[in-house]
Amino acid sequence: MxxxxxxxxxxxxxxxxxxxxxxxxxxxxxxxxxxxxxxxxxxxxxxxxxxxxxxxxxxxxxxxxxxxxxxxxxxxxxxxxxxxxxxxxxxxxxxxxxxxxxxxxxxxxxxxxxxxxxxxxxxxxxxxxxxxxxxxxxxxxxxxxxxxxxxxxxxxxxxxxxxxxxxLETGAVIHSKIVDCPYGEGTIGEGLEEIQNDHSDTVIGSYPKFDGETYSTQIVVRSRDTEAIDRAVLAINAMLSEIKAAKATKVQR
Amino acid sequence: MxxxxxxxxxxxxxxxxxxxxxxxxxxxxxxxxxxxxxxxxxxxxxxxxxxxxxxxxxxxxxxxxxxxxxxxxxxxxxxxxxxxxxxxxxxxxxxxxxxxxxxxxxxxxxxxxxxxxxxxxxxxxxxxxxxxxxxxxxxxxxxxxxxxxxxxxxxxxxxxxxxxxxxLETGAVIHSKIVDCPYGEGTIGEGLEEIQNDHSDTVIGSYPKFDGETYSTQIVVRSRDTEAIDRAVLAINAMLSEIKAAKATKVQR
Structure with a gap:
């Protein structure tokens, strides 16, 4: 590479x-x-x-x-x-x-x-x-x-x-993976910042979407190293599962 | 104004x-x-x-x-x-x-x-x-x-x-008129430059269009003075008529 x-x-x-x-x-x-x-x-x-x-x-x-x-x-x-x-x-x-x-x-x-x-x-x-x-x-x-x-x-x-x-001369390609997140940035912001800090070999971007009523987020993980991307995506998915579980518990109560 | x-x-x-x-x-x-x-x-x-x-x-x-x-x-x-x-x-x-x-x-x-x-x-x-x-x-x-x-x-x-x-504070609006021209820029370029020189109270823009086969041009006349625009548009239309007449003569010959 x-x-x-x-x-x-x-x-x-x-x-x-x-x-x-x-x-x-x-x-x-x-x-x-x-x-x-x-x-x-x-x-x-x-x-x-x-x-x-x-x-x-x-x-x-x-x-x-x-x-x-x-x-x-x-x-x-x-x-x-x-x-x-x-x-x-x-x-x-x-x-x-x-x-x-x-x-x-x-x-x-x-x-x-x-x-x-x-x-x-x-x-x-x-x-x-x-x-x-x-x-x-x-x-x-x-x-x-x-x-x-x-x-x-x-x-x-x-x-x-x-x-x-x-x-032209070209360099190392920056790869990316997208995680579609059903929650708004206000819900995931703190967790995502921690993940970014733990995965400094990636650049994690967060792009809010607004359909006129509710917010969702597209999370993009970029890096020249595809394994680093996979590690960060795992951490993001774990965070999203936690949020989902917490919301489910809240509704049951 | x-x-x-x-x-x-x-x-x-x-x-x-x-x-x-x-x-x-x-x-x-x-x-x-x-x-x-x-x-x-x-x-x-x-x-x-x-x-x-x-x-x-x-x-x-x-x-x-x-x-x-x-x-x-x-x-x-x-x-x-x-x-x-x-x-x-x-x-x-x-x-x-x-x-x-x-x-x-x-x-x-x-x-x-x-x-x-x-x-x-x-x-x-x-x-x-x-x-x-x-x-x-x-x-x-x-x-x-x-x-x-x-x-x-x-x-x-x-x-x-x-x-x-x-x-916010706003200024004089820049008005514009569009002339759709069926000829490419190479055909009208010289005439259009003369018109621009004669009508320096306007800015004449020329935007080529290419449909995969032939070129046409969108000519845009801009100015804060609408009468100046009208004068330049008249000159452009006269030029286009001349080109059309010249082409017709050529075909007949």
Whole structure:
């Protein structure tokens, strides 16, 4: 089992995510995919289409985490400013990439579509960046150092991530087990804290559910060590049995 | 028409949002509600249940924006650390609030439920904080200076926001109109950029849609001035008519 820890952050870019016009789908997808791959997503920032905000977010995060993934702002319209912003973040020129122009030009020609100036915008990237290919869109994403720049359209974001992820370094996968608990957090809180203290080789999360009338709880035990998870789950189940027995006694009285 | 500009940021707190276990629902809801109210959401950060990360996010954002809203981490279990983290961010003690203890104690007594130590945790807040009431949960959220701390359970987050929002200062509402465009961004990109340049009293956003085969675009024109929006929409419609006529001529030839 690899014990290496690989971390990541995401910057989701787009005014539409902050105005409520669009519900983001890429954050949850990236979180799922990274967790499965053994990359720990530590922070997400959503920023608008403003260069200074993108630069600040990317520069803060790329120094703290193994990888930074961005979504959005690499299309052909005037509000797509991510390529410029990432170039500014790294202090390198934003240029038309010859290889991208060639690939895209050939595809548009084959489709009898005009390779407009707008479409050519999608070939711009920071000098020295490498392509992120995908099987959906003609235009590539790009990687510069540890920053991976992908599209905002979910189908394209997912296709780019599918291509990229097997090429990245990954670490020990964090496994998890879920215990569905019929009691609210107020009932289990003290017992669960004790169990967390006794099982410090796991991280125990407690997620309240409210159906409009009563509370229940989903307890999630996470660890890189599956045996440690099993030990904590045993302790949680024992606690839940005790609570059940105590409630039964109370009713009989 | 109020010309005041009121801004906001959000910090969504919880390991479960970063592991992919839970799909956040509060960000999109807050974005919708703030936009309608005339508060401009400028940035969102998602962080895990780690005090240093919460403190860093809240302190960075509360100085930049009129308001900061947080979700998550104010429940009764050991992984609910938001009250401590916010207290640390402001450098004040985190204490049991007398009024909260009194209100919550009375409710639990009426329900014949034990006021456990875990439940009492939900009465802790930074010294000097004011309550955010709600019609769903017994435990209050709280406000300290310009930071509003709310629950992560969506039904409770929404109820707290319903109570809070009418009590906040709001600014000029940003209105918007949507133009559904049957062409992809590569076709309209250049024309749209010209229109944006001619209509700098609006912000024109362009959102590609991809149905697995063809692209279309949703064009969104935003402004505090509804007449400015109408002028830009007219120009966009004229451009789309021109493209349509050009395509028809091409087909006939």
């Amino acid at each position: 690899s014990e290496k820890i690989v971390t990541a952050a995401m910057v989701a870019i787009g005014d539409e995510l902050l105005s409520g016009k669009t519900k983001d789908k890429n954050i949850a997808h990236l979180a799922d995919m990274l967790t499965t791959a053994g990359i720990e997503l530590k922070e997400v920032r959503i920023v608008g289409d403003e260069e200074a905000d993108i630069v600040a977010a990317v520069n803060a995060l790329r120094q703290r985490y193994t990888y930074v993934f961005t979504s959005g702002g690499i299309g052909p319209t005037h509000d797509d400013i991510t390529a410029e912003a990432i170039s500014a973040a790294f202090g390198v020129p934003c240029e038309y990439d010859d290889e991208a122009l060639k690939i895209m030009g050939a595809v548009y020609e084959a489709r009898e579509m005009e390779f407009t100036e707008a479409r050519k915008r999608m070939a711009r990237m920071p000098r020295g960046a490498a392509h992120i290919r995908n099987r959906v869109s003609v235009a590539p994403g790009f990687t510069i150092e540890n920053v991976h720049v992908m599209a905002g359209v979910p189908a394209i974001f997912q296709a780019m991530l599918d291509w990229l992820l097997p090429r | 109020s010309e005041k500009i009121v801004t906001a940021a959000m910090v969504a707190i919880g390991d479960e949002l970063l592991s992919g276990k839970t799909k956040d629902k509060n960000i999109a809801h807050l974005a919708d509600m703030l936009t309608t109210a005339g508060i401009e959401l400028k940035e969102v950060r998602i962080v895990g249940d780690e005090e240093a990360d919460i403190v860093a996010a809240v302190n960075a954002l509360r100085q930049r924006y009129t308001y900061v809203f947080t979700s998550g981490g104010i429940g009764p279990t050991h992984d609910d650390i938001t009250a401590e983290a916010i207290s640390a961010a402001f450098g004040v003690p985190c204490e049991y609030d007398d009024e909260a203890l009194k209100i919550m104690g009375a409710v639990y007594e009426a329900r014949e439920m034990e006021f456990t130590e875990a439940r009492k945790r939900m009465a802790r807040m930074p010294r000097g904080a004011a309550h955010i009431r709600n019609r769903v949960s017994v435990a209050p959220g709280f406000t300290i200076e310009n930071v509003h701390v709310m629950a992560g359970v969506p039904a409770i987050f929404q109820a707290m926001l319903d109570w809070l929002l009418p009590r």
